[in-house]
Amino acid sequence: MKIIILGIAFLIITFTSCDSPTEIIDNTQPGRRDYVWTVDTLDPGPGNATSMFEMWGSSPTDIWLVGSGYSMKHAIWHYDGTEWKNVVPDENIACLGLWGFAQNDIWMGTNNSQIWHFDGSKWRKFGTYPYKDFDEVYIERIHGQRPDDIYAVGYAGKNNGSYTAVIMHYNGSRWKYEEFVAVEEIFGNVVVDRNTNIPIIRSLDFNSTDQRNVIYKYQNSTLTELYRGGDKISLGNIAGKAIIVIDKVGKLKDKTLYSFNGTSLVKYKDFPYMNFVGNVTGRNSNDIFCSTSEWHLGHYNGTDLKDLIQTNVSIARILLFEKDVFVWGPDVDINKDKIFHGRLD
Numbered sequence: 001m002k003i004i005i006l007g008i009a010f011l012i013i014t015f016t017s018c019d020s021p022t023e024i025i026d027n028t029q030p031g032r033r034d035y036v037w038t039v040d041t042l043d044p045g046p047g048n049a050t051s052m053f054e055m056w057g058s059s060p061t062d063i064w065l066v067g068s069g070y071s072m073k074h075a076i077w078h079y080d081g082t083e084w085k086n087v088v089p090d091e092n093i094a095c096l097g098l099w100g101f102a103q104n105d106i107w108m109g110t111n112n113s114q115i116w117h118f119d120g121s122k123w124r125k126f127g128t129y130p131y132k133d134f135d136e137v138y139i140e141r142i143h144g145q146r147p148d149d150i151y152a153v154g155y156a157g158k159n160n161g162s163y164t165a166v167i168m169h170y171n172g173s174r175w176k177y178e179e180f181v182a183v184e185e186i187f188g189n190v191v192v193d194r195n196t197n198i199p200i201i202r203s204l205d206f207n208s209t210d211q212r213n214v215i216y217k218y219q220n221s222t223l224t225e226l227y228r229g230g231d232k233i234s235l236g237n238i239a240g241k242a243i244i245v246i247d248k249v250g251k252l253k254d255k256t257l258y259s260f261n262g263t264s265l266v267k268y269k270d271f272p273y274m275n276f277v278g279n280v281t282g283r284n285s286n287d288i289f290c291s292t293s294e295w296h297l298g299h300y301n302g303t304d305l306k307d308l309i310q311t312n313v314s315i316a317r318i319l320l321f322e323k324d325v326f327v328w329g330p331d332v333d334i335n336k337d338k339i340f341h342g343r344l345d
Helices: 004-013
Strands: 036-040 050-059 062-069 076-079 084-086 095-102 105-110 114-118 123-128 136-146 149-157 163-170 176-178 186-192 199-204 213-219 222-229 230-236 243-247 257-262 265-271 278-284 287-294 296-300 305-310 317-320 324-331 336-341
Touching: 036 105, 050 317, 050 324, 050 336, 062 095, 062 336, 084 176, 095 149, 105 136, 136 163, 149 199, 176 243, 176 265, 186 230, 186 243, 199 230, 199 324, 213 230, 243 265, 243 278, 265 296, 287 317, 305 336
Parallel strands: 050 095, 095 136, 136 186, 230 278
Antiparallel strands: 036 336, 050 062, 062 076, 076 084, 095 105, 105 114, 114 123, 136 149, 149 163, 149 186, 163 176, 186 199, 199 213, 213 222, 230 243, 243 257, 257 265, 278 287, 287 296, 296 305, 317 324, 324 336
């Protein structure tokens, strides 16, 4: 189905560009690189495969990885600090967005209009949320800075192939659709900026051939374009700041990162002649992790960008803790997902 294909496309991180004059200065110490690495592979058993969509964790001993698979009972996996185990929910579901605040407060969206919650002991369906006369809702991403102020984005689709972007909000007691001027786009990612508490949304406009990559801010029921164009873009975060990655088409090694100042995008850091392709996340401006070409994990320490490991997967998410890094991505050769774990002594 066309709509499902559009949703899966957001597993691939992409980029775009804009002009901006202001650079943010951060004098933090360079991040360390002396990690000891191990790797795990999700194994759903003979005849099955995994297709994970998102990863989140409260600590290095509490990591969740969700998605789908040939068998829907392999949609949810948990890492307890020792091993990855399959967790079977009460229903067969294909999981999409995932975000949490503690070991007993985690939210998950699905591709059939549902939102689930984990209370520390069990995943329970919090509710089913149909949107107007649409047949299904794909809840692609969830993010927030407080447990009582969370946003979810995605799109609602009809069986005839039509669709519209959706935004949901949780106020501490219930999830509700936000009302805004309708756009026929796919909302694929959201980061609620730490400094402003404003959701920054990554969108794709398939009605355009050369202006399809879009970044919005959402405030007071209004979508405001921060960027629309043909260059590639991705949305990440560094220490809670929403970060937009710039890649001028045709300039593989010239990149710029932009942050959000409450009104517009401003330059965060230039990376001339540095080879990274997405998944930017960091503890601070001198401790940034990213994907580089040839499926490597890159690290910027304030001076240079260096490959830390060759992952042999298409990196989909980098999860950071004080002394731990978890890197997840699908290994397309074996139809299984791998998780690389780096640990500082």
